[in-house]
Amino acid sequence: MSKIIVVGELRNNVLRNVSFEAIAAAKQWQPSSEVVAILINADEAAATDMIQYGADRTILLQGPNQELTAEVASKLVLNVIQTEQPKGVILGHTSLGKDVAPRLAARLQAGLVSDVVKIEGQDDDAKFIRPIYSGKAFEKAISKTETVLVTVRPNNFSALEKNTSRSGEVVVENVEFTDVRVQIREILRKASTGVDLSEANIIVSGGRGVKGKEGFELLQKLANAVGGAVGASRGACDAGYCDYALQIGQTGKVVTPDLYIACGISGAIQHIAGMSNSKVIVAINKDPEANIFSIADYGIVGDLFEVVPILIEEFQKVKVS
Structure with missing residues (x-):
């Protein structure tokens, strides 16, 4: 055989x-x-x-x-x-x-x-x-x-x-680890909780439109409500809004969740390379001309700071029921 x-x-x-x-x-x-x-x-x-x-x-x-x-x-x-x-x-x-x-x-x-x-x-x-x-x-x-x-x-x-x-x-x-040329002495890991980004079925991702660390705290609440993980664009990471461990894109992680919610992400090609194969993409952006809408299955034109709290409230209702 x-x-x-x-x-x-x-x-x-x-x-x-x-x-x-x-x-x-x-x-x-x-x-x-x-x-x-x-x-x-x-x-x-x-x-x-x-x-x-x-x-x-x-x-x-x-x-x-x-x-x-x-x-x-x-x-x-x-x-x-x-x-x-x-x-x-x-x-x-x-x-x-x-x-x-x-x-x-x-x-x-x-x-x-x-x-x-x-x-x-x-x-x-x-x-x-x-x-x-x-x-x-x-x-x-x-x-x-x-x-x-x-x-x-x-x-x-x-x-x-x-x-x-x-x-x-x-x-x-x-078995024995023989003829080893490289040996890892110590690994310093940043403490992380929640769902593993690379294997998450649902990802809530933020870009520069999230405007700061407080904005990512809001996205974390949405992720918690849907049982997902939080990701980010390189722009958000470069701006210091979140850790680079969350970066999704050509120079970050490549993800394929069942649901990808892009909040305040314009849709640069480098970011799209890391998430375009997601099964369902939802985009939230106040700019109706944002490139992210060209690949989104569903789009919401609006301020994420108004839209996301509504989504959190609705998902929590579904959870309770």
């Missing part, structure tokens, strides 16, 4: 949703293949979760208790690939996945299709759809190499429904 390897990813010891979405992509691409999940320094509960979301087998690589680098992850995954000889390898199009996948492709002399948002066809006839030119066009890519590496953009493949009665083999392997 042919195999597809899915490399799972954790954040703060919790599996990222894109790990489950990658399993769904594997099933769509090669429905008759065995899906083998790889997890590094995870617990057996996470390994079981991968199986309950569709993997047939999980290989749990347990190494030293230290921060995982792309260098180490690449070597460990490469060893499994060489043993399992899969037809394909799928990773999330995340910071780690974007670093690991090219390393693996170079070592294996294999084709790499990155930032995939859709798969058409199956098995050898599969075509991988990915955005190009900052999302202004899409290409259909194929690879003819023996092994194909793919990274999938978060929030574009629907994870399979979790089946708690589903069982599969969990293999635990003890």
Whole structure:
């Protein structure tokens, strides 16, 4: 039986949703293949979760208790690939996945299709759809190499429904992080709460029209009311209204939520490159000629400081009912 390897990813010891979405992509691409999940320094509960979301087998690589680098992850995954000889390898199009996948492709002399948002066809006839030119066009890519590496953009493949009665083999392997040229000594993280921006289904984003930090506090209230996350344009970040960790756009995060609410954002092409593939876009801007309206599914011409409080009130009513 042919195999597809899915490399799972954790954040703060919790599996990222894109790990489950990658399993769904594997099933769509090669429905008759065995899906083998790889997890590094995870617990057996996470390994079981991968199986309950569709993997047939999980290989749990347990190494030293230290921060995982792309260098180490690449070597460990490469060893499994060489043993399992899969037809394909799928990773999330995340910071780690974007670093690991090219390393693996170079070592294996294999084709790499990155930032995939859709798969058409199956098995050898599969075509991988990915955005190009900052999302202004899409290409259909194929690879003819023996092994194909793919990274999938978060929030574009629907994870399979979790089946708690589903069982599969969990293999635990003890590994060493050898010949490491780069070692992470310390990571200084800014405290953050709420929904992870890169995996949020709903994003409320603000631009220069938010006018200050107080304006972003208003957007946070709207995000809380709809169970979403707050994002920002580069202009808002440059103005000091919010942290650069919230930046969405060509030089920030690329997001594809179910709902994107743009507040006081003019719609510069660099920002649109990071959010134009959102399923539904709502724009709030007092300038009826703002470029953001050209890609919005719904537009509200008005002052966001008048519109957003009304939206918060209405969403809270729905929550209560």
